[in-house]
Amino acid sequence: MDIIIINERKNKTLNLIVNWSIVLLMFIMIIAILVFFVSGIINFTRTRIDYQRVHQLSRENTIVKGEIEYMESEISKLQNLIESLNKNDTLLKYFSGLAPIDTVVKKHQIELIIQDTTEPNYELSNTLDELLLRVERQYASNKQILEYINKKENLKNSIPSIAPVNGWYIRGFGYYPDPFTNTVRMHEGLDIAAPIGTPIIAPADGIVKAINNTKHLGILIEIKHNQDFSTIYGHCQNPRVRPGQEVKRGDTIAYVGITGKTTGPHLHYEIRISGIPVNPLGYIIIRRASNE
Incomplete structure (x- = not known):
């Protein structure tokens, strides 16, 4: 292929002869160089990304290993x-x-x-x-x-285990002549003589079930200790508790008096199991009262 170049100022013409095979070769070389550079850039980018991923995974793996070691230690x-x-x-x-x-x-x-x-x-x-x-x-x-x-x-x-008052045992559990009728009757508790105003304490934890003023036992207090045990206190005065009140072992509930039928100041003390009277002496482990 001939290429003619005309210079009008100098009135000259330049004839160039171009070989098509050379042009095609140069075009192929340019394409090859472009492909080489593009491939290099792509490979470099991929390598960099892979390196970053490997580095990140390595850091994550180190962290995970540390956490696993810590968990295993714990x-x-x-x-x-x-x-x-x-x-x-x-x-x-x-x-x-x-x-x-x-x-x-x-x-x-x-x-x-x-x-x-x-x-x-x-x-x-x-x-x-x-x-x-x-x-x-x-x-x-x-x-x-x-x-x-x-x-x-x-x-x-909640099991009565101490004497409810300091004093002297004057009548026990069992059959005794009634001082007012002189007939033998069952005495269902323990009588403990003490001066008027001596504190009466709860021998176990429980809840005050009732406070009544009866003909024979005077001011009477009943405490329910658990499903089985209950205690009764007769001839009291000045109750310090009320029905429904919770009491602890050692709490003062009233004072010794002469209410009801009595020949002198004392506490009538009963222990009942499922409503049946039992001998209180069998449950006084810590003896506060005295026979002296």
Whole structure:
């Protein structure tokens, strides 16, 4: 192909002869160079992105490994704590008289094994679930012991076990001649002589059931201690409690008086189990009254 270039100012013509094969070769080379540079840029970009991803994953992996190590350390501490609690639980149940921990359950609790973290398919969540289950079992067991101890403590505090007044035993539980009729009658309590105004205390925890002014026992106070035990106090004066009031062992409920039919100031004290009178002397463990 011929190319003619005309210069009008100088009235000259320039003839160029262009070979098509050379033009095609140059075009191909230009395209190849462009493809090379574009490929280089793309590869560089991909390499940079891959490096960033690898770096990020490496950082995340380091963080995850640290968290796993920390969790495993905490799990180990929890296991040691639970094992210690299990031993204490067994001792408490033994001394409180409760049934021992079921052998299968105890074995299942003690034989918790953490899987090796070097294995790629270990499941830490299973260990945490197992620990949670053990904690729940231990909590239930300790709660059972606590409820039992509280129940025993409440039961102990609700059984009359001390003399309600300081004084002298003048008439016991059983058949005695009535000082007013001279006939033998059942005396359903214990008479304790004391000066007028001597404090009368509750011998156990309970709730004041009633306060009445009766013909024979005068001002009478009844305390309900639990489902079985109740106590009655006769010939009182100046009650310090009211019906429905909760009282604790040792609380002053009234004072010794001479209300009702009586030959002198004293307290008539009864203990009833399911409504049946029993001998109060059998329940006075701490003896405040005196025979002297």
